[in-house]
Amino acid sequence: MAFKIIVCAKQVPDTNEIKIDPVTKTLVREGVPSILNHDDANALEEALKIKDKHPDTHITVVTMGPPQAKDMLIECLAMGADDAVLASDRALGGSDTWATSNALSAAVEKLGDYDLIFAGRQAIDGDTAQVGPQMAEKLGIPQVTYVTEFSIDDDRKKITVKRKLEDGYELIRIKTPCMLTAIKELNAPRYMSIGGIYDATSKDIPTWGAADLGVDPDKEVGLEASPTNVFRSFTPAPKGKGMMLTGDTERELADKLLIGLKSTHVI
């Protein structure tokens, strides 16, 4: 029987490219590219490595987002995923992580049996790292987050992973089915292949709305159902510009700096 992997991915704005307009103090979004979230690319790559070794592996990429997120799914297919599904509906908009995990778990359940779910640890736009564990909870499966090394037994029933900690790591054994969240150190994601791009464009990517997923917009998904709401949002206050030191020599600059530091009693 085929080994079924689900990869959860998200299309995100490249936050490295976002700048703040110095006059209006608002985000400048023009020209900011949408990309496949980095950690999710690592999640997909690890699934693809299993498929490299065991060709009967089937990989489905699942995302939730606006219709444009299909572009990212096509990229995932071009990297080598077999199928992709987009959960997209105005009723899903404004979901917090609890509601998002409801929608994505519903999508996973609709896909049927699975052996393994890979997700990125966190998305660079929200940085919450919550959706993976919350999906695992809803699906009733165990999880390991911050996975930096992965190996699976030949019978594909048991997995050994290294879980990164701030001051070291844990070595963990876990049975399938389970949820693993990937971080950058796990692997180097492959590029899309020419053949992959060709095949990807001909694949049908279904879009599932709230009704297809069987989730209730009043109770499970969307803004109103989400337990958390945005109270206010704002741009951080820029710290006032300080003193530019000038001098003819590096020695003079260093001295002026030290005098400044000494005068404010920080040294």
Added chain:
Amino acid sequence: MAVTVIRDKCIGCKICVKACPFDAIDMDGKIAVINEKCTSCKVCISKCPVEAIESDAKEVAEVVDLSAYKHVWVFAEQRKGKIMNVALELIGEGRRLAREIGEDTKVYAVLIGDKVETLSAECFEYGADGAYIIEDNLLTNYTTDGYTKVLTDTIREYKPEIVLFGATHIGRDLAPRVAARLNTGLTADCTRLDVKVSSYIDYAKKSTTLDTSDLDPASDDKGLKQTRPAFGGNLMATIVCPRTRPQMATVRPGVMARREREAGASGEVVKVNPTLSADDIRTEVLEVVKSAKEIVSLTDAEIICSGGRGLGDASGFELMKKFADKVGGVVGSSRAAVDSGWIDQSHQVGQTGTTVKPKIYFACGISGAIQHLAGMQTSDIIVAINKDADSPIFEVADYGIVGDLYKVIPQIIEEWDKAEELYEATLDRSAE
């Protein structure tokens, strides 16, 4: 749909389209239309010059009996019998929040593990009014399943109003799982917490661009206002959890202040008898390995000497090390330097690395990408050394030096011990 455009009022100026952090506003001819990316953040409402955008989001909590939930809990994360710094920080912060809620509201440390009761003393000394002790030999090592079960059961039994976790690799593994099981909200990686509206207004006025004129400082709203950076620190959002309890948050290490340690302080001990069997735990921890490599305690450092892409190559960190040794600091880095493979990720400061607030932050050859600034801009003093006078790092620097760091830093190292003399000399001169 929470945020809507009043079509008759919209003048098609597109200011909201540019202001929207989520790309959630399109133009339908000359009328702005909110699309499905909207998160109801309300930025557009404040930017619209003609008040053509409105929100019907219910800001007042629905009338649900939340009064059964009391007190503030802090997950006192311990590893091998040592309490994590962030837990001690959160005990101090939790105490402040508890007192904002009411005089009889307490802060409790929640200790989970095997034989962890002795750690309660340290929690009391840092400000905890009490401690819940959850002990079982199955809890010796952290496991998601084991900890989630006992913590969720205890929360259900004792009903805290707020539960705080350090945003560590363990806290961020455990908290979402617990919140999902309790079907309550969780806010990730907070950098600021408030209970009273008046405290929130004070914070907003002091450190943000937020217009607080519509907030009432005398409001009796005691909901937890959880502020966190998003979009790589480009945007701050304050999140509330109005309808469910407990209100849960993970909090970034290093941003909250510990209370002064009060030796000998004591508190109430509540022993919990967890129901846990080996079958509840579906993972097997084979080993826990402390990394042999140098442990960089960026969060505890008083001085940080950070290097970035401007170092040119990996050998630049040799100079940074020398610099850090001289000034009694530790070496930090930008993401660019980590991505280039010049230094280990454990040194990285910024949105995806560590948040720091040392007394002095030396940014050397760091241009100041917003993600980096998000992790260090609350440092007491920022010194920037960079060749490019237009680098954004100079916008946040207290002292800026435009120059070659390979020439400037050796001079700082050489002169460091003479700082006192140099300063005295300037006083003498001004006295003359």
